[in-house]
Amino acid sequence: MKKPMIPLLILLLTLITLQSPAFAAKQDESGVSGATATLKMTFPRLEFDSVHATPVEGVYEVVSGDRIIYFVPRSQHLIYGEIWDAQGQSLTRTRQAQMMADRIKDLPLEKALKIGDGKNVVIEITDPDCPFCRKASEFLSERDDVTRYIYFYPLTRIHPEAEAKVRYILSAKNPAEAYEDVMRGRYDGRALPQFEDNRQLxxxxxxxxxLGVRGTPKFWVNGTYLSGADLQAMEKLMNGSGQGR
Structure with a gap:
């Protein structure tokens, strides 16, 4: 007597379902949901924006501001580092660049301090008393092919005079000129000219x-995100080559 074919058909249908993109997507969603719940329970003080699957099984991407870290729910470990593929490409940097590029799509550029009118568009997050910000500003000021959109984010805990300097810049009759004076150190340890604060800070x-930014300096050079005053990378991006990080 022949055995019924129904169990075999059920097995085949199950295998097809397991291999389907729709099922894989549901599995990813379930994994992300579970990883998020475990992350919150394991690290209740960790501030993060979202959790995503990665190409590495069991490892999840955690977005926290402009940073990407990784979480392994099974062992309940956080990993601070980068994931690289066999071709020597940092998947972390690529993902971060895409993530940060998306965030400036609706940025109100009219609220920024605009300097220059060149073909290269550079968006800056800066603190006037940050030495690395000043280094990058000097580099950009020497170029005539840049349009700069500057947003200020004074880190008052480490630069107690920075907030007053920013308020002076944004309230000045000529903010671009005031910016250059401040960034060149003209008012370091000296009183600022009198001004009426316009509350633009x-x-x-x-x-x-x-934007999820918590430090300075940060840049978007022709749409590509750069963290820190990497002048060599910045120059490559303005010359039409290179990748942000």
Missing amino acids: EIHQEIVTN
Whole structure:
């Protein structure tokens, strides 16, 4: 007597379902949901924006501001580092660049301090007392092919004079000139000229916070994100080559 074919058909249908993209997507969603719940329970003080699957099984991407870290739910470990593929490409940097590029799509550039009118568009997050910000500003000021959109984010805990300097810049009759004076150190350890605060700093701080940025300097060079004053990478991007990080 022949055995019924129904169990075999059920097995085949099950295998097809397991291999289907729709099922894989549901599995990813389930994994992300579970990883998120475990992350919150394991690290309740960790502030993060979202959790995503990665190409590495069991390892999940955790987006926290402009940073990407990794979480392994099974062992309940956080990993601070980068994932590289066999071709020597940092998947972490690529993902971060895509993520940060998406965030500036609706950026209100009219609220920024604009300097220059060149073909290369550079968006800056800066603190006037940050030495690395000043280094990058000097580099950009020497070029005549750049349009700069500058947002201020003074780190008052480490630069107590920075906030007053930013308020002076944004309230000045000629903000671009005031910016150059401040960035060149003209008012370091000296009193600022009298000014009436126009409260533009609060607008800048809100914009920067919404971008998920927590430090300076940060740049988007022709749409590509750069963290830190990497002048060599910046120059390559303005010359039409290179990748941000």
